[in-house]
Amino acid sequence: MLQPVPGSATTISGPLGHGGRALRRALSGWGGTVNPMSANSVAPRTPGRPFGRVLTAMLTPFDADGGLDLAAAEELASRLVDLGNDGLVVNGTTGESPTTTDAEKAELVRAVVSAVGDRATVVAGAGTYDTAHSVQLAQAAERAGAHGLLTVTPYYSRPPQSGLVLHFGAIADATELPVMLYDIPPRSVIPIDLETLQRLAEHPRIVAVKDARNDLRVGTEIIANTTLAYYSGDDPVNLPWLSVGAVGFVSVIGHVVADRLRAMLDAYEAGQTTRARNLNTTMLPVIRAMGHVGGAVFAKTAMHLRGLDVGDPRLPLPPATDAEVAAIIADLDAAGVALDADARAGRRARPHGHGALGARATADLGAEIAYR
Numbered sequence: 317m318l319q320p321v322p323g324s325a326t327t328i329s330g331p332l333g334h335g336g337r338a339l340r341r342a343l344s345g346w347g348g349t350v351n352p353m354s355a356n357s358v359a360p361r362t363p364g365r366p367f368g369r370v371l372t373a374m375l376t377p378f379d380a381d382g383g384l385d386l387a388a389a390e391e392l393a394s395r396l397v398d399l400g401n402d403g404l405v406v407n408g409t410t411g412e413s414p415t416t417t418d419a420e421k422a423e424l425v426r427a428v429v430s431a432v433g434d435r436a437t438v439v440a441g442a443g444t445y446d447t448a449h450s451v452q453l454a455q456a457a458e459r460a461g462a463h464g465l466l467t468v469t470p471y472y473s474r475p476p477q478s479g480l481v482l483h484f485g486a487i488a489d490a491t492e493l494p495v496m497l498y499d500i501p502p503r504s505v506i507p508i509d510l511e512t513l514q515r516l517a518e519h520p521r522i523v524a525v526k527d528a529r530n531d532l533r534v535g536t537e538i539i540a541n542t543t544l545a546y547y548s549g550d551d552p553v554n555l556p557w558l559s560v561g562a563v564g565f566v567s568v569i570g571h572v573v574a575d576r577l578r579a580m581l582d583a584y585e586a587g588q589t590t591r592a593r594n595l596n597t598t599m600l601p602v603i604r605a606m607g608h609v610g611g612a613v614f615a616k617t618a619m620h621l622r623g624l625d626v627g628d629p630r631l632p633l634p635p636a637t638d639a640e641v642a643a644i645i646a647d648l649d650a651a652g653v654a655l656d657a658d659a660r661a662g663r664r665a666r667p668h669g670h671g672a673l674g675a676r677a678t679a680d681l682g683a684e685i686a687y688r
Contacts, residue, residue: 369564369565369581370402370403370578371566372566372574373408374392374396374404374405374406374408374410375410375626376407376412376416384423385626385627388625393428395624396436399574403436403438403566404428406425407424407425407441409441409611410611412612412633418456421456421457422456430461438461439463441466441468442454443470444468446470450486458491462493464495465491465494465495469500474505480516481512488521494524495519497516497522497524497526517543526549528549528550532556535557539562546561547564548565551599551602551603554580555592555593558581569603569606572618572622576598579595580596601647605618608643610633614644617636618644618648621641621644621645621648622656
């Protein structure tokens with residue numbers, strides 16, 4: 317049976333908070349040391365859609381000095397839900413999590429949960445290449461009100477598959493929140509192997525996978541033989557993933573076309589495959605726009621062009637150049653995405669710098685100096 321890291325299990329007692337959004341699953345079949353929850357907090361072990369259908373990997377707004385802009389985050393979260401998202405992922409890669417402090421991450425979760433209430437599931441990124449730190453982030457996210465956790469494969473250190481089992485198990489043991497694994501070999505180098513996913517599926521709180529690996533064979537096998545819910549984590553292959561049983565998307569282009577993603581999902585599930593393909597085609601220019609600068613910079617540029625100032629990215633990500641902004645405008649126009657007239661004309665823009673390091677503690681910064 318799958319075993320967690322010794323000493324990592326936490327005592328689970330009492331009802332779950334956060335509006336009851338956390339998925340509660342039966343504990344049978346997991347070999348780790350997890351104390352049972354109360355009988356009225358246990359749900360059947362079914363794949364379903366534990367985090368919703370259309371989730372956007374939300375950017376993190378910064379102010380003119382590179383500090384966290386919570387007011388803009390609340391406005392953005394509300395806009396994204398109004399557009400059709402029923403889930404938001406905060407503190408992920410698109411949210412520039414490598415550059416935000418632990419305190420900023422917790423503040424952002426609290427702000428977004430407050431802004432959306434029970435209209436959307438808020439999933440907090442809690443994965444790093446350090447298991448102990450990941451556990452701390454998971455627990456902080458739970459205290460801040462998150463409804464679920466996104467945990468990425470440890471990057472850089474390249475642990476073996478047995479290490480992945482222990483790493484993800486320790487995070488899942490650390491809170492009462494449901495966990496979405498994030499399989500993204502282009503960033504982590506190593507994938508989560510088929511056999512590892514099957515073992516992790518035995519954990520009662522590991523309930524889903526965000527896939528940016530694009531291996532439909534592995535996904536098909538896992539969907540067919542476990543209760544893990546699969547979410548496409550790479551916008552160019554959203555529609556193909558539906559064909560093998562994915563339940564939704566964790567999207568970057570959802571910042572601007574969440575309504576179309578939802579319509580495409582509705583059409584596919586209604587058997588209207590031609591309509592689903594046509595809707596997918598209308599989003600291809602948005603995917604091209606993202607390709608000019610990458611997800612985080614695209615999302616910030618696009619939201620600025622839509623009339624919401626979310627600031628520049630923090631280094632090492634630079635803001636989009638004038639040429640890149642022009643290319644993004646052309647692609648969004650081709651996709652029929654409405655843009656703010658002042659932002660399009662450059663009247664809403666503030667001078668771009670070189671990016672910023674943000675408000676960081678001395679211990680974090682060392683000898684580095686923030687660009688203004």
